[in-house]
Amino acid sequence: MGRERRISDGLAEVGAGTAMGVVWLGAITGFLPGLALTAVFALPLVAVGLAVALVVAPPYAVWRLLGRGRRRRRWERGAAAP
Numbered sequence: 001m002g003r004e005r006r007i008s009d010g011l012a013e014v015g016a017g018t019a020m021g022v023v024w025l026g027a028i029t030g031f032l033p034g035l036a037l038t039a040v041f042a043l044p045l046v047a048v049g050l051a052v053a054l055v056v057a058p059p060y061a062v063w064r065l066l067g068r069g070r071r072r073r074r075w076e077r078g079a080a081a082p
Contacts, residue, residue, distance in 0.1 A: 026032045 022032075022035070
């Protein structure tokens with residue numbers, strides 16, 4: 001009787017498989033430095049983009065809701081006019 005599998009076992013297997021894939025791809029000249037440079041430049045851009053989205057999204061949502069209300073009022077006034 002073997003022990004039960006846990007979620008952490010699956011995560012360890014995924015991590016080991018990913019590491020093996022990176023090692024095999026490391027045989028390609030320039031792959032590992034390219035991967036490292038991509039991480040160095042891409043991660044800060046993703047972080048800044050996420051921060052900007054979190055700051056800009058709420059005012060944009062309010063602006064859209066206000067615009068929808070204005071359009072609805074205009075439409076109701078136009079439809080009610082004889």
